Each structure stands twice: as structure tokens, then as C-alpha cells.
Amino acid sequence: MSLGPHADFIVAAYAVALAVVIGLVAWVVLDYSEQRRVLGDLEERGARRRSRRQ
Amino acid sequence: MKLVADTIACTRGGREVFAGLSFSVAAGEALLVTGRNGAGKSSLLRAIAGLVRLTAGTLALEPDGDRSLAEQVHYLGHHDAVKPALSVGENLQFWTAYLGGNGDTDDALAAVGLDAIGHLPAGTLSAGQKRRLSIARLVAAKRPVWLLDEPTASLDAPAQSDLAGIMDRHLHGGGIVIAATHADIGLKSARSLRLGAA
Amino acid sequence: MALIDLANPTRFLDLVRRVLPWLIAATVIAFAIGLTMAMNAPDDYQQGATVKIMFLHVPAAWLAMLCWALMSVAALGTLVWRHPLADVAGKAAAPIGAALTFTCLVTGSLWGRPMWGTYWVWDARLTSVLVLFLLYLGVLALYWTAEDPNRGARAAAVLVLVGAINLPIIKFSVDWWNTLHQGESIFRAGGPEIDPTILRPLFAMALAFLLLFVTLHLAAMRNEILRRRVRTMQMMQAQTA
Amino acid sequence: MTAFNALLMRDIRLTMRAGGGALMGALFFLIVVTLVPFALGPDLALLGRIGPSILWLGALLASLLALDRLFTSDFEDGSLDVLLTGSLPLELAVTAKALAHWLTTGLPLVIVAPVLGLLLNIEGGAMDAVALTLLAGTPALTFIGLIGAALSVTLRRGGLLLAVLVMPLTVPVLIFGVSATNAAVSGPVPFGPPFTILCALSLMSLVIGPFAAATALRQGLE
Helix, strand or coil: CCCHHHHHHHHHHHHHHHHHHHHHHHHHHHHHHHHHHHHHHHHHHHHHHHHHHC | CEEEEEEEEEEECCEEEEEEEEEEEECCCEEEEECCCCCCHHHHHHHHCCCCCCCEEEEEEECCCCCCHHHHEEEECCCCCCCCCCEHHHHHHHHHHHCCCCCCHHHHHHHCCCHHHCCCEHHHCCHHHHHHHHHHHHHHCCCCEEEEECCCCCCCHHHHHHHHHHHHHHHHCCCEEEEECCCCCCCCCCEEEECCCC | CCHHHHCCHHHHHHHHHHHHHHHHHHHHHHHHHHHHHHHHCCCECCCECCHHHHHHHHHHHHHHHHHHHHHHHHHHHHHHHCCHHHHHHHHHHHHHHHHHHHHHHHHHHHHHHHHHCCCCCCCHHHHHHHHHHHHHHHHHHHHHHCCCHHHHHHHHHHHHHHHHCHHHHHHHHHHHCCCCCCCCCCCCCCCCCCCHHHHHHHHHHHHHHHHHHHHHHHHHHHHHHHHHHHHHHHHHHHHHC | CHHHHHHHHHHHHHHHHCCCCHHHHHHHHHHHHHHHHHHHCCCHHHHHHHHHHHHHHHHHHHHHHHHHHCCHHHHHCCHHHHHHCCCCCHHHHHHHHHHHHHHHHHHHHHHHHHHHHHHCCCCHHHHHHHHHHHHHHHHHHHHHHHHHHHHHHHCCCCCHHHHHHHHHHHHHHHHHHHHHHHHHHHCCCCCHHHHHHHHHHHHHHHHHHHHHHHHHHHHHCC
């Protein structure tokens, strides 16, 4: 497969698309673990407070 | 240490709010500023905090230190100076760092009963909780003169007694409390200054 | 499972948990096939190898528009039926749509440079994609600015519906204005003009992009539901403190 | 210095967390630049010639309009009163706020400017010059705008008032920013002198801005 005289532009286009996809995946994955972490933290605090009150 | 006001006067919007006012508050003393609406209670507190200029007279904390009066007061106004986007802890840490405190912010949060929710965004707090967060900054950063404008507004009964305890401790430590209020805020042995009585 | 069951966020999370691994696998396979076909596609007699950029550019453009269409449906769901998942669907789609529009613009500009000798021309279709991008960013800004998520969702829904008028303009702008950009060449009366050897990899890539979009959207919706749970729990803890 | 840093970090954190912060100014910039070809027509040669000026105008509008809320939110929630009782001189507090604002709003404008340069068909060399002059000039815009932000909060009026107050003051920055750019692109004047004056304007506003803003705040809060 030869990309002809404009190979740089083709490679750059695929690189940008790849970067965008990686960015989106990273956003989704990191956001998920962050929400999970905060949720777990909140649940733990809630449980601790309930047990202290008893 | 003594806060002395000597024949001070203040004009706002062309109207004389108060004039020829003299009083002094010594360390460990509390002064309740009372009077009808518009008598100048808030203006007096703002003047002591250096937020409003006096048109006559002098205000000083004796003996003179190298720090100005404004740097030695805590001003608790009608608004709570709480940022909803920051967490409860972050709000207090910022004001403590800014106002020159080195005190532990956890203790201050505990004093106002917010220690369990220091991690929550301040936007989730109720009005009374925001008020308590605002009061926590007085505890966290040590300053001798407290200027409290209607401090019990939107506080429930337990929080009001917490506040009374906090003010008591401050007075016992040689602090000064000047509060403008209509209500009984639970200060024992407070002197009273009635504005606009004449 | 009836559709009404999906309205329940917990059921929805359950569904996402079961479906997501399959979707990820399908996306990876679709991209493997699509990219292989794209690599082996013959060069265009006019554009040479740069036609390979089209396999990214066109699917990204299609998905960017499809995403706005989906957000419009979600906006109706928010405004008319007050459906609990509609807000979530709309909000989760917006960043993905913006990223796809961005990809479309950048790949288009990298395609334009060797073809037209410049990265950008203010041709009608390019410009309307740029406007679509601005609309996406506006919706995102609205979501980020709103302190109350529910009010933000309703405001964004109005903006999305108004912006939906932009979609047909993009589609038909080629007919309205005659410019440097190529004329409409795939969905025109009388059947496609492009050679099947290029059309097949194009549709394979479009399918891969569609699967990618669905996967990301479901995952983002799950994150959004969790974010709302966090907020609810924070409210509850503040109340009981 | 801890108070200065605390305020700087708080303001950065606030803009990053709420309101899309950095994105909003850059988005406004992008929209202004997009609108120009609609008005002028898509003539690339023409756009390339006047592109640097368009970018400068866009950056000026974006950085001034974004200043609207700089003091207003602190004023409304009572933070400004407490800020005034700090040991940090008000001039420095105001500087910290302006610095945070420039980092979150002005700097992103400089960063997106080259991308917008592509839309306006500005050549590589000219784009470097625009980016460099914007980097040197946007602090001046922020610190001059600071005065308007302080005045408008004390007058309890926002929005357009700020732009009306401040835009005449930004004329020198615009003149030397654009002429330094043009000098770098087409000559015949050398790049040095106008660019040096632009830097001098930035440094001057760095001093005058905070003093004027602090005075306005002190006077206005009574």
C-alpha cells in the first residue's frame, strides 16, 4: 500500500482521529472510576455515621 | 487591649447615620448594638471593619500594634462568603489561609458541627449550614475583634447555643465581640449600645 | 424487557453492565475490518491516496449529525415527557458529538490542504459543520454553567431543538450554494456515483464509528447516572448532618 | 504570600470547576472570528491580509467581556467584604484575581489563536507573530479591564457598561499589538519598536490596573 505524495496528511488525519478516540475513551473510563470512587467514599461515610449514631 | 471609638460619625448617601458616638470595649467584653431598622447598626460594624469610611472621629485598638484595625477584625455580614462550587473544607481552608490563620480547620468545623460533611460541595448546604461554615472561619483564624451582624439569622436552636459557646470561649480568651442584633443571642453579661435612641 | 423498564436507572445500569463488553468487542472487530478494507481500497483516479481520509471524514460527519438528531429526540423526551433517562442521554451525547464534529473538521481540513492548497475554505458545507461545532460547544457550555442539573438540562434541550434546524441546512447546503467543495455524491437521485470499491470500506467504517458512538454513549450515560447518584447522596448527607 | 497564593488558587479552582471557565472565553473568540467571514465574504486572500487584526479584535472582545463577573460574584456573596479585611493589601488581592483570570481566560485565547489563524488563512510566520503579540498584549487587556470590572461592581451594573468603560482605554494596546504583528508580516517598519511598546504597556497596566481597581473598590463599597 502506498500513500502517494500526500502521505503526511493521511497519516496526520488518522493520528488526529486516533487521538480523539483515545481522548473520549479516557474521558469515559476516568470519569467512571472517579464517580465510583466518590460514591464509595460517600457510602462509607454514611455507613460510619449511622453506626456511630447507634 | 481595648477598642475605643471617639466621637465617630458616619454619613451614607448624604444622610447622617450616626454622629458623636463614643464607646470603648475592653478585652473579654461583649457589646450588643441594638436599635430600630436603619439606626446604623450595620454601618457601625462596617465602619469598624474599615469597609465604610468615618466622616469624623477615630477608631483604634489600644495599645497600638503594627497591624491596622481592619487586619484584626472578623467581619460576619449578612452574606456568608461561601462558594458553592468548593467543598465545605476548601471554603474554610481558603479563608483561614487568606485571613492569616494557622489553626486547624478540622477543629473549627467540629466547633460548628460540620465536621462530618467537610467533603461535600458547599452548594449542597442549607442556609443555616452555610451560616455555620461562615462562623467556622472566625474560629479557624485567630483575630481579637469579632464584628457580628445578625449572627443568629437562619440558625436553629442547637446552632444558636453552639454560637453562644463559641463567643463565650472567644471572650474568655480575651477577645472582643461586637454584635448587632434584634434577638437575644445568648451572650451573658453583655453591655448594650442603643443607636438612634435620641 | 419492555421499554418502560429501561426508564428505571437501576435497570438501565444493569443492562449497560451486560451489554457493554459485547459492544466493545463488536467495535474493535468492526474497526479492524473497516480499517483493513480502507487500507486496501484503491486510490481515487482524481484524488489519489488522499481519498483514504474520506473513510474518517465522512463517517465522522454522519455520526456528528446523527448525534444531534439523537440529542433532539432526547430533548423532546426532556421537555415533553420528562423522561428520567432523556436528560442523561442528551448530556452524555453532547461531548461525544462535539468530538466527532471536531474530527470531521480536522480531517476535512487535512484533506483540503493537498486538494485545494489551503487548510480551510469558507465553503457552505464546511461552514455549516463549523456552526454545528459551535452549537455543540454552546450546549456543553450550558451544561457546565448550570449549577442545578435539571434546569441546565431543560435549557440545553431548548437549545438543541433550535439547533436541530441546522441539520437540514447542512444536508442541503451543497445544493443551495455552489462552491469549491464537492457536490453531494452519495445520496443523490440516480444512485451513488462513487465506485463500490470505495463505497464498501466507507460503509464498513461508518458502521465501526456507529458502534463506537453507541458504546461511548452508553458508558457516558452510566457515568452520568452515577454522577446524579453522587449528587443525591451529597444532598441527603448535608440534610442529615 | 500565602494569602496571595490562596486567593490565586481559589479563583483558578472556581473557574475550572464552574461555568466552563477557560472554555467560555475561547468559545466567544471562536464565534467572533467565525462571524467575520460571514460579513466580509469568503475571500481567502482578503481574510489572510486582515486576519491578524481580526484575531486581535476577537481576543480583545473575548478578554474584556469575560471580565464581567470577576468581582460581581465575590460582591454578591459577601466574599469581597471579607477579602477587604485581609492582611494582604487590596492591590495585591486584586492582582491575584486578575492573574488567575488571565491564566484561565487570557492564556487559552493565545493558545487557540493559531487554530483560528487557519480559518482565516493566516500564514505560519504571521501566525507566530500574532501569537507572540497576543501573549505580550493580553495581560494588558486583563489588567486594564480589571479597572472596569471594579467600577462596574461598585456601580452595581454589569455587562455592557464594563466594555463601554474599558474599550477606549485599550486603544493603545490594539494599535501596538496590530502594528507589531503587521511589522513582522509585511514590514517595512521593524518588529522591535512596536513590540517593545506593547510589552511596556502590559507592564504599565500591571501596575496601574491593580491600584486603580483597588481604589475604585474601596471608594465604591461604602
